[in-house]
Amino acid sequence: MRLVVFGAGYVGLVTGTGLSDLGHDVLVYDIDPDKIAKLNDGRIPIYEPGLADLIHRNQRGGRLSFASEIPASFDRADAYFIAVGTPPGPDGSADLSAVMAVADTIARVAKQQALVVVKSTVPVGTCDAVQARIGHAGVPLEVVSNPEFLKEGDAVSDFFKPDRVVVGARSEEARQLLRELYAPLQLSGERLVITDPRSSELIKYASNTMLAVRISFMNELSRLCHTTGADIHSVRLGVGTDSRIGKKFLYAGPGYGGSCFPKDVQALAALGRAHGVQMRVAEAAHAANEEQASFLAQLVDTALDGVKGKQITLWGCAFKPETDDIRESPAIRLATALLERGAVVVAHDPEAGPNFAKHFGNKLKVMDRNYDALDGSHALVLLTEWRSYRAPNFAEIKRRLQPSAKGVAPLLVDARNIWRPAEVLRAGLRYQGIGVATHPPADRPSTRGSTA
Ligand SMILES: NC(=O)c1ccc[n+]([C@@H]2O[C@H](COP(=O)([O-])OP(=O)(O)OC[C@H]3O[C@@H](n4cnc5c(N)ncnc54)[C@H](O)[C@@H]3O)[C@@H](O)[C@H]2O)c1
Structure with missing residues (x-):
């Protein structure tokens, strides 16, 4: 699959790199040009055991690339992953401005049917809000929740051997695409939890x-x-x-x-x-x-x-x-x-x-x-x-x-x-x-x- 990951932080970098290692063609995009320049230079902006080798291997293999400008190839993705920060606002509630900014970008650039996968930790109802926000895109985009459970310090191993993967999607088509995406991880039984987006969003906070x-x-x-x-x-x-x-x-x-x-x-x-x-x-x-x-x-x-x-x-x-x-x-x-x-x-x-x-x-x-x-x-x-x-x-x-x-x-x-x-x-x-x-x-x- 051709995948675009928004956010080259702890989650986006590990997810994008992991997915490229599973054989997908991945572009990781971040608004921070310094971070991207470092990555294109072979330097890793965060410390995470095992990540550097994995990035270099997949970069060399041509499956993983990084950009801070939106390239032309952006519009032909099968799925867009949102892995940007959701920091606390003054009252403790999650600040969703980065998530919504990414949603707007996706709605603007997507030129073919695709999934929008929310990996960021977001309050219940956010996937529905994103879905409403990108409704004007000229192509069908379905928003699904796929919260991240990686532990910093162990993130690479958590990507390849997660306790479970949680997917919150409404359509069978979207559920099937995510099943295929994670199929190489061989998640049997309850290790793949498929539910609706609202429950999936709450599972992460719970x-x-x-x-x-x-x-x-x-x-x-x-x-x-x-x-x-x-x-x-x-x-x-x-x-x-x-x-x-x-x-x-x-x-x-x-x-x-x-x-x-x-x-x-x-x-x-x-x-x-x-x-x-x-x-x-x-x-x-x-x-x-x-x-x-x-x-x-x-x-x-x-x-x-x-x-x-x-x-x-x-x-x-x-x-x-x-x-x-x-x-x-x-x-x-x-x-x-x-x-x-x-x-x-x-x-x-x-x-x-x-x-x-x-x-x-x-x-x-x-x-x-x-x-x-x-x-x-x-x-x-x-x-x-x-x-x-x-x-x-x-x-x-x-x-x-x-x-x-x-x-x-x-x-x-x-x-x-x-x-x-x-x-x-x-x-x-x-x-x-x-x-x-x-x-x-x-x-x-x-x-x-x-x-x-
Ligand atoms: N760090 C963890 O251990 C962890 C684990 C599970 C879930 N999460 C969740 O995942 C999300 C991301 O966390 P993180 O720790 O990776 O954050 P982070 O701060 O390390 O990275 C976020 C990245 O997003 C980039 N960004 C911001 N706005 C952008 C935009 N409009 N387009 C593209 N890139 C943009 C930033 O420049 C930054 O590089 C948060 O919701 C967090 O709660 C984090």
Whole structure:
């Protein structure tokens, strides 16, 4: 098939490249000329494991191309994919201006019958609104919903081996075309969910909010652990081993971040408000997440007996490992809170450092090497559980840090609960995890942290 993908971001780039690897002829279009120039130059504008090789292979094979101008061949596509951003507006509702701008372009250029596939995360009713908007196109265009579930850091593998693909289409013809498109992925049984566009749109928000609720609930419990003396690792194990609940996505941490959970939970709440239905659970998940961010800032402040004038190092700027995406990352929230309280902040991240430095300008320093970021700091806060942070040299950390007060050992705040407190303490450092006592028993279950 001949396919056009609008948006060369995390979703559009992975989807377009994946589809070209399945043998389709794909053009990825983006309004950002710098992004496209980079891609045409063989440089990849985002960090996503495995993506660069896949792009280069399909570019060489002539199946994948990139454009920031609308080429003549644009009008002869079998399907147009919309994969542009839907950021939150001031009231939390999804801003659909980019989606609608793309719809207008498609209506203007399409010269043959085609599908318009909405991959962007959009509120219920958007496909119908797009359908009405492009009704004036001179050729039949059917709008279908096909929400994206990829996880940044694992996106390529998620494209080829998705848990499921959801398709919301009204006509049998459209459903059949998408079945054919995804046929090489060999999705058997319930792994291909075919429904109407409105249900499909809601499935995406429901999935992200369900996951966000799990994290927020564990984060609330972690705060209760701090005041009651319970241990969140044991709680997670004891709760998660119930097969009805399961152990995944039950990690306490610095609060969820990224370009999806915070915005999608709020968009679902806004969607409810627009329809007169109060989405109390979504609202509570969001509120609990905000509280977790304040809780972490307060935890650091209390442990250092005030952060004003103190230097604090953050390890991890990305909202999770294996990505350079810092949108809504816990590191942004914590760095902002610490700077507001008068602290000096130094940061490191294996991939997201440049994005973090760009975000904060000269308000903080971002170092290339993680140990260099520690020199002279009073505390280290681990925010992203990158593999390279999992087994650090604690003696080296101790050498680089300085005591926060006379006779008080430098502080390690493990906001992902990935380090063994005993090891940290042995190196002469103080340890503080999330939902665990400062000196937890050495024999607690070793089921440790992962991305939230
Ligand atoms: N990032 C994720 O992990 C993820 C996962 C699932 C779903 N989603 C959803 O997919 C959508 C895209 O997310 P993303 O993270 O890829 O966004 P992104 O910000 O990385 O990329 C969006 C791209 O669209 C381009 N763009 C904007 N207006 C355009 C236009 N009129 N024509 C062509 N290109 C245009 C931008 O220049 C940008 O490159 C969002 O709705 C998001 O919620 C994202």
